[in-house]
Amino acid sequence: MTHAVVLGASMGGLLAARALAGVYDRVTVVERDALPADVGHRRGVPQDRHFHTILRRGAQVLDQMFPGLTNDLVAAGAQRVGFLDEARFVLSGHELARVVTGASDIQATRPMLEGAVRARVANHPGVRIVPGCDVAGPIVDRGRVTGVRVVLDGADGVLEADLVVDAMGRYGRARAWLTAMGFDTPDEDRIDVDMMYVSRLVRLVEPFRDKLVLVGPVPGRPSGLAFAAQEDDRWMVTVVGMAGDHPPTDEAAYAAFVERAAPPDVHDAIVTAEPLGPFRSHRFPASLRRRYERLRRFPPGLLVFGDALCSFNPIYGQGMTVAALEAEALRRCLRDGEHDLALKFFRAAAGITDPAWQLNAVADLALPEIDGRRTPSTRVLNRYVARLHRVAAHDPVVAGAFARTIGLIDPPSSLTRPGVLARVIVGGLRRR
Ligand SMILES: Cc1cc2nc3c(=O)[nH]c(=O)nc-3n(C[C@H](O)[C@H](O)[C@H](O)COP(=O)(O)OP(=O)(O)OC[C@H]3O[C@@H](n4cnc5c(N)ncnc54)[C@H](O)[C@@H]3O)c2cc1C
Structure with a gap:
């Protein structure tokens, strides 16, 4: 019986598990958090209080992995929003022409998106998700990773595995493990954006004509916002500020901050809306890309996936779509068996990451x-x-x-x- 263990049950870990299911007889996904039954917030994914979009490319791949997923999400209230007919983009200070483009996104709160994917992965034959399970370290045998040590319900345990996938996010442990095992660690590309997200769900007092408004930063005003229709007749207002120009969270200063970036109708809709909760902040210091594909040696039995490979500036909404594309690539790499799997996968993932990273960097x-x-x-x-x-x-x-x-x-x-x-x-x- 072959066994793969995925570390982290956020979007990256869930999508990796879907790619591994059927290739390995058993796939175990371990997650430190207790997992909500369906749609709850959790500590391990602090970004889940903020605007999360699945881009059209990501939605296509998700529908291949989980047939009917995006239709089911839309039936449950998520919004499928056409770029640029239903969405307004204001970039470099210009509102882009309104046109049907074939591009779109799926908009829903992050817990709804993750909950829907988690439910489908959990129902997949051979997959088991283990919440409340903290990963302590790798088990290594003659240079090969053969499992992980975990702490479950306060008790130490061991999970033996043919493959271990680090999907523990940007603070994933693989680099520290490489050092401990005597391997080189990957170079890191980094763009220091010193960014703060401030978000709040609201209910509008009047209907609004667009389903999404995105306003990007401009030189001299490194701030912007997303104003996005969500499930249950709610709207996500996410305001971002880069280079230390961080949005405030007291009402008057917040309204003034919004006014700097928002078109007048968007500003009015936001300041007259009924808040459905407190402001939530999230600090994002830097985009990070770890160049695992450049390593000459990498221990067999280990992979790195999702944000642990590359944590993109979130304002471009690419992380989950890239994770979905990585899952597709992993599945392809596995067709040739496990020989040199990590380096093949890292090269494929780099090909996916390159264009997205370049767009962000520019x-x-x-x-x-x-x-x-x-x-x-x-x-x-x-x-x-x-x-x-x-x-x-x-x-x-x-x-x-x-x-x-x-x-x-x-x-x-x-x-x-x-x-x-x-x-x-x-x-x-x-x-x-
Ligand atoms: C503010 C913000 C907004 C974003 N907006 C978008 C967006 O609009 N669109 C988009 O596509 N992406 C967006 N992203 C990125 C997106 O959230 C991630 O790309 C996505 O969650 C995939 O990341 P991941 O699963 O690799 O890591 P993470 O989401 O960071 O998950 C890591 C998981 O590992 C678990 N874990 C950590 N340590 C341990 C341990 N020791 N033991 C067991 N489990 C552990 C954590 O609890 C967590 O569940 C945004 C990110 C941020 C920060």
């Missing part, structure tokens, strides 16, 4: 307030994207190309394909 480094090395090509791209946003305010083709790229449907290179490039250059000249 956007983050467009803000002079964010520290970081800007190569000449970063500067050229920053100017190009700012101009693209300006043109996209009036050109639906350009707006559509951008929406599909940030929806992770098309690669970033599609923003410079001839049909778009020419429109950005010519449109940019005209608008001047």
Whole structure:
């Protein structure tokens, strides 16, 4: 009987477990938190109080893994929102043209999204989720990881495994384990964004015409917001500030902070809405990417997955979609058996991460307030994207190309394909 153990039952761990199910006879997912029966908040996922979107690409992969999932979510109240017909994007200070693009997202509270995925994984034959189980360390035998030591209900235990997957998030333990085992640790790419999220669910006093409004930061105002319809007739208001420009949580100062970024109708809707709970804050110091794919040696029996590999700036809403794509890649890698599995998987995951990371880096480094090395090509791209946003305010083709790229449907290179490039250059000249 083959056995895989996944560490962490958040979205990353659940999706990894789905990829492993059927390949290993048994898959055990261990999670430190007690898990809510369906939709509750929990300590191990503090981000679950804040806006969480599943991009169209992620929704497609989730539906392949769990047929009917997104329709079931929508039937239960989640919102499927078309970019840019039902969603308003204000980027680099320009409201993008309204057009049907084929890109969309699924919007619901994070506990609802995670609860739906967890229920399906838990029902999968051969999968067992063990809550209240703290991972203490690896078991190593002659350079191979052969299991983990855990603490369950206060008692020490051992889980032997053919494969152990670290899906414990950005503070995952794999790097420390590598050091203890005498392996090199991966290089880390890092963008210090010094960001704060402040979120609150509200009920609107009047109907609102869009289902999502996203306002991105601009040079001189490194803050923005997401105003998003959710299940049960609620709206998530998430306000973010980068480079230390953090949103306040007393009502008057908060309203003034919102006003700096929000279009007037959005500001009015937010300040007149009925709050359904207190403000919740979440600090996000830096985006982190660990370059496991560059390691020459890695212990057999171990994998790293999800945010433990790369923790993206959350304002771009990519983490869960990338985890879904990684699960798809893991499944493909497993077709060739376990030989060199980790390095094959890390290379595949790097190919998924690259475009998303590049998009983020270009956007983050467009803000002079964010520290970081800007190569000449970063500067050229920053100017190009700012101009693209300006043109996209009036050109639906350009707006559509951008929406599909940030929806992770098309690669970033599609923003410079001839049909778009020419429109950005010519449109940019005209608008001047
Ligand atoms: C503020 C914010 C907003 C975000 N918004 C979006 C969004 O809109 N769209 C999107 O796609 N992504 C978003 N993300 C990212 C998304 O939340 C993650 O990518 C996603 O949860 C996958 O992460 P993960 O499962 O790898 O790690 P995590 O979600 O961090 O989960 C790690 C899990 O490991 C468990 N764990 C940790 N230590 C132990 C231990 N010792 N023993 C047992 N279990 C342990 C934790 O309890 C937790 O359940 C956002 C992130 C943040 C911070």
